[in-house]
Amino acid sequence: MLDGxxxxxxxxxxxxxxxxxxxxxxxxxRMRPLTDSTPKPLLEVRGKTLLAWRLEAxxxxxxxxxxxxxxxxxxxxPARLGTHFDGPGGALPxxxxxxxxxxxxxxxxxxxxxxxxxALPALDVLFWAMAxxxxxxxxxxxxxxxxxxxxxxxxxxxxxxxxxPNPVNNPQGDFGWDPVxxxxxxxxxxxxxxxxxxxxxxxxxxxxxxxPWCAIAPGNPNGTRAALAPLLRAAxxxxxxxxxxxxxxxxxxxxxxxxxxxxxxxxxx
Numbered sequence: 001m002l003d004g005x006x007x008x009x010x011x012x013x014x015x016x017x018x019x020x021x022x023x024x025x026x027x028x029x030r031m032r033p034l035t036d037s038t039p040k041p042l043l044e045v046r047g048k049t050l051l052a053w054r055l056e057a058x059x060x061x062x063x064x065x066x067x068x069x070x071x072x073x074x075x076x077x078p079a080r081l082g083t084h085f086d087g088p089g090g091a092l093p094x095x096x097x098x099x100x101x102x103x104x105x106x107x108x109x110x111x112x113x114x115x116x117x118x119a120l121p122a123l124d125v126l127f128w129a130m131a132x133x134x135x136x137x138x139x140x141x142x143x144x145x146x147x148x149x150x151x152x153x154x155x156x157x158x159x160x161x162x163x164x165p166n167p168v169n170n171p172q173g174d175f176g177w178d179p180v181x182x183x184x185x186x187x188x189x190x191x192x193x194x195x196x197x198x199x200x201x202x203x204x205x206x207x208x209x210x211x212p213w214c215a216i217a218p219g220n221p222n223g224t225r226a227a228l229a230p231l232l233r234a235a236x237x238x239x240x241x242x243x244x245x246x247x248x249x250x251x252x253x254x255x256x257x258x259x260x261x262x263x264x265x266x267x268x269x
Contacts, residue, residue, distance in 0.1 A: 106223030138248030
């Protein structure tokens with residue numbers, strides 16, 4: 001069930017905002033027992049849910065059209081958030097919320113690429129995609145430079161991702177990066193060049209989720225599970241994914257210990 005799937009109407013002129021998909025369908029196995037009764041994106045950091053942190057940042061950036069995919073305990077998310085998000089103070093325009101209910105439709109989460117493919121009819125040509133359970137309070141959601149956006153719009157590039165310095169839980173990193181061309185690189189194990197970790201934040205062209213990169217039927221009517229990394233690696237091999245580096249605060253809130261660390265009282269140096 002895709003709430004509002006065929007009713008989202010956005011002006012996709014070169015200067016309009018892009019829609020957003022917030023990925024919130026995962027089970028959060030490593031967060032148990034906290035996620036036995038609460039979906040991970042609704043766990044709280046410093047008094048606000050992980051989703052609220054994301055939505056407030058999107059609202060400040062002027063991104064007001066958000067689709068959230070759900071599966072595990074998925075009914076709790078629209079019950080908590082409703083159809084719009086006002087943020088603190090109510091001074092900014094509301095963020096309009098729609099949902100892709102993978103759990104209701106298929107009984108399980110579809111993974112990142114499968115979930116995006118399912119929601120694709122609501123996302124149009126270019127869109128932001130990001131995990132709803134990563135804490136990155138300093139990320140500004142600013143579009144990359146105009147030349148990159150032009151290449152995304154004409155599908156010369158199929159995605160632009162943000163890479164971060166490798167955290168302790170991912171010391172080997174995910175992808176390389178060429179600072180001259182700005183391209184993300186699919187490095188093999190023998191390549192000595194540095195790898196960075198994918199932040200889970202990116203802007204994508206819908207063509208990345210169509211053949212030859214992705215074999216899932218439009219709208220993923222069969223509920224096919226599919227990871228994003230193989231699509232990114234295939235497109236990187238053809239020079240079709242660019243990247244920027246983000247060095248601000250970032251935490252994959254993947255374990256109770258990491259959540260507890262974020263909630264420790266802050267003491268200024």
